[in-house]
Amino acid sequence: MSEKFDIVVTCVRCRQDFEGFNEGQADECAADVRGEVVRGHYGSAVLDMETAFFADGKDHGLPDGQICDACIEHLCAAGLLLRPTQELEEKLRSL
């Protein structure tokens, strides 16, 4: 646990600490890994209020928690994380 910031948000993938403006939310680290999906919140530059999907379903090996924008971009570039398409968004809405 870092003591650099009042609120620390640690990325579950790269373990970097970010200064949170809210519990679990920081600039550049404001998305949550939740099972098979990553939910972006306000503050995430790459997944602003969007949901992305792990290509491998639950086998991505990351614990639930916050993930930073750099890691999201890395996972997207590697094809491990699928950005929301209109088709997926519509499917989610119908669930």
Ligand SMILES: [Zn+2]
């Ligand atoms: Zn990270």
